[in-house]
Amino acid sequence: MLELRIAGRDFGQPVLGEISTTIERGDRICLLGPSGIGKTTLLNAIAGLDKTMPAEAVHGRDGIRVGYLFQEHRLLPWRTLEANLQLVGATELEAENYLGQVGLRGYGRYLPDQLSLGMARRAALARCLAVKPDLLLLDEPFASLDPVMAGELKALVGTLLDAHPGMAMICVTHDGADAKILANRLWYLDGKPARLQWDEPVGEPRLIEELLGQLRKPELSV
Amino acid sequence: MKTSSGRPPVWSYWIVLPSFVLLWMLVAWFIQSPLLPTPLNVLDTLVRESASGELWHHLGATLGRVVVAFIVAMALGTAIGIVMGRSRTTNALFDPLLVLMLNLPALVTIILMYVWFGLVEVAAVTAVVINKVPNVAVTVREGARSLDYRLEDMATVYDFTRWQRFREVWVPQLFPYLMAATRGGLALIWKIVLVVELLGRSSGVGFQLHMAFQVFDVAAILAYSLAFIAVVQVIELAVLQPLERRSSRWRQPEAAHA
Numbered sequence: 001m002l003e004l005r006i007a008g009r010d011f012g013q014p015v016l017g018e019i020s021t022t023i024e025r026g027d028r029i030c031l032l033g034p035s036g037i038g039k040t041t042l043l044n045a046i047a048g049l050d051k052t053m054p055a056e057a058v059h060g061r062d063g064i065r066v067g068y069l070f071q072e073h074r075l076l077p078w079r080t081l082e083a084n085l086q087l088v089g090a091t092e093l094e095a096e097n098y099l100g101q102v103g104l105r106g107y108g109r110y111l112p113d114q115l116s117l118g119m120a121r122r123a124a125l126a127r128c129l130a131v132k133p134d135l136l137l138l139d140e141p142f143a144s145l146d147p148v149m150a151g152e153l154k155a156l157v158g159t160l161l162d163a164h165p166g167m168a169m170i171c172v173t174h175d176g177a178d179a180k181i182l183a184n185r186l187w188y189l190d191g192k193p194a195r196l197q198w199d200e201p202v203g204e205p206r207l208i209e210e211l212l213g214q215l216r217k218p219e220l221s222v
Numbered sequence: 223m224k225t226s227s228g229r230p231p232v233w234s235y236w237i238v239l240p241s242f243v244l245l246w247m248l249v250a251w252f253i254q255s256p257l258l259p260t261p262l263n264v265l266d267t268l269v270r271e272s273a274s275g276e277l278w279h280h281l282g283a284t285l286g287r288v289v290v291a292f293i294v295a296m297a298l299g300t301a302i303g304i305v306m307g308r309s310r311t312t313n314a315l316f317d318p319l320l321v322l323m324l325n326l327p328a329l330v331t332i333i334l335m336y337v338w339f340g341l342v343e344v345a346a347v348t349a350v351v352i353n354k355v356p357n358v359a360v361t362v363r364e365g366a367r368s369l370d371y372r373l374e375d376m377a378t379v380y381d382f383t384r385w386q387r388f389r390e391v392w393v394p395q396l397f398p399y400l401m402a403a404t405r406g407g408l409a410l411i412w413k414i415v416l417v418v419e420l421l422g423r424s425s426g427v428g429f430q431l432h433m434a435f436q437v438f439d440v441a442a443i444l445a446y447s448l449a450f451i452a453v454v455q456v457i458e459l460a461v462l463q464p465l466e467r468r469s470s471r472w473r474q475p476e477a478a479h480a
Contacts, residue, residue, distance in 0.1 A: 049375050066379060074376040078394040078472040087390060088380045111472050131380060 001025050001134065001168060003059040006045060008193060009052070015041055017193035023135070027168045028161055030179035032212065033189035039172045040071075042189065043137050046170065067128030068137045073120040075112040081123050082108035090130040098126040102156060118149040122156070129160065136161075138171040142178060154181055176212045183208075188215050259441040267445040276430075281449055283425040287343075287415045291350035292407060298351070299358020299403065304392070306359065307366020323356040328414050332421055341422040350414045357410065358403045365399030366392075397469050404462065408454060 002023040009016040015038040023029070031039050044050050046058055047068050055062075075084045081104065085095035096108055102122040112120050121141065128136055141157065142150040158181060161169060171182060179186060179202065186208065188198035198215060202208060243261055250260040259267075271277040306313045306320070332349040339345035369392060377387050393400075419428025427446045434442035 044375070047379050049378055068376075068379045070372065070376065072372060074372055076373070076390060076394070078469075079390065087382070087386065113472070127380075 001060060001064065002046070004046070004057070005059060006042075006053065006057045009038075009041060009045065009050065010193070014193035016045070017191065017195040019196055021187075021196060021199055023168050023170070025134070025166045025168055026184075027170075028182055028184045029168075029170045029187055030183035030185075031170055031172045031187045031189060032174060032176065032179065032215075033187075033194070034216075035174060037189050037191075038194045039189055040139055042194075043068075043139055043170065043172055046135075047137055064134035065131050066135050066137060067131050067133030069121070069124055069128050069139060069141055071139050071143065073112055073124040075120065075124055075127065077111065077113050080109050080111055081126075084112070084123070085127055085130045088127055088131050094130065095126075098129045099123070101129065101160065102126045103152075118145050118153065121145070122153065125153075125157070125160075133167060136167055136169040138169065140172050140174075142173065142175070154178065158182055176208055179208050186211070188212075190215070257438065257440055259444065263441045264444045264448065267441040268449060271442070271445060277446070277449060280425060280427050280430050280446070281453065283423075283429075284412070284415055284419065284427040284450060285453060287347055287350065287418070287426065288408070288412050291347050291354065291415065292411050294347070295351045295354035295407065295411070296358055296400075296403065299355045300362050300396075300400065302355065302359040303362025303364075304366045304396075307363040307369075313363070320356055320359060323352070324360065326353075328353045328417065332414075332418050336422045343423075346415075346418045346423055349418055350411055353414050354407055354411055358407060361399050361403040361406075362396060365396040369395050394469070394472075401462070401466060405458075408457065412450060412454060 004019055004021050004023070006016060006019040008014060008018055019042070031042070033039050041050070045053050046061075047066055048058065048061055075081070076087070079087065081099060082092065082095045085098060086092065090098060096105070099105055099108055102125050104119060104123055104126065107115070107119070107123070112123065115123060125141075138157070142153055145153065157169075157171075161167065161182070169182070170187075171178065173179065183202050185201050186198060187196050189195070190197045198211070247261050250258045250263075268277070302316075306316060328349075331352050332346075335345040335349040335352075339348075373391050373395075377391050382391065415426070416428035416431065419426035420432045423429055427450050430446050431443055434440075434446070
């Protein structure tokens, strides 16, 4: 579906090194790595937000629809949830429906700032669904939520992925436990400049921890 | 105005201005000069001019010029402000010109327009527009510089059309700046329109002031000025304030689940 041929990216100093891989339909990728290593930079590049990158660095993006769940909700604060969803192409009925899917049925007339952080993030997730994405990008979707809300959202994302088996997902996280629940493929970004140190399907769930343990060791010794 | 303890009582709005009128009345009675008519004299003139239809004719002419100049100046100034606020290169290219235009006296523009294009309506309105555009551009540029890049990225990812980006993402963020430009603009424009009328038109409040000045008819001068101040006040109360209330409602939503 997508072919990454990123030559590198630097902001004064090199951040991303060469990254080449492919993303297929149904891939559920968890992108792990130390904080500040460039995970969001990579996600923005895939989403096409990095104007310095040539178009062929992410080959095939023109034909696909992308839903991006940013760290902040980034809903338009002056528009109701309903209007926010309609702006990306949903009809009134669909908007209500997508809000229902994320557990916000009946909240269509609320403004984003009237909601709690967890609810706003779910509303933003509903907007991702409203574009009927081929690729879903999640940037630390469970950060700064309390454990109960994070758990609920995780289960919700899992359900949505099962309901749309053709959809690919890339989820930035630094919690290996997220990968156990959501991922069928693992990326580990590390180094200076950062490269994908690991790009393999996920096998046994318990292997993830061992793997992360091994991958993170050099980090400790630095 | 709202204070921390809530709204001030209604009567507080009705102290200073009526006292001022009272003072004017006392002074006028005391010195008994035609150069300072009493408020009642002014009201008399206002009623007479209004009954003869003169007031409405000239008020209408001025208002028409103000409205046209205002719309054109706001549209041009907003466009220039957005482009200069979004592109550093364009800003660097045109900033010196903008500073020059900002400091160009209104009177110079008006005289030049009349000299070059004759004493015609288009020259009059163009002169007003040229005076106002730089102010709008500078204000809107400030707003365009502070547009939230996170919402820009969002609009890019979700393939907003140009119109959607302008209407849904930019205008709400620029609104306070547009409002400031509108308020300042209205006040500035009608004052410049009067000068334009005084120098080269044969209708409008400015023209009437010119006539009244030649015979030192202070009552007429005050009557016409007050009439137009009233018009601007009506625009403020009937158009601007409701617009502002409606557009700012999202800023203080009742906390439902915060």
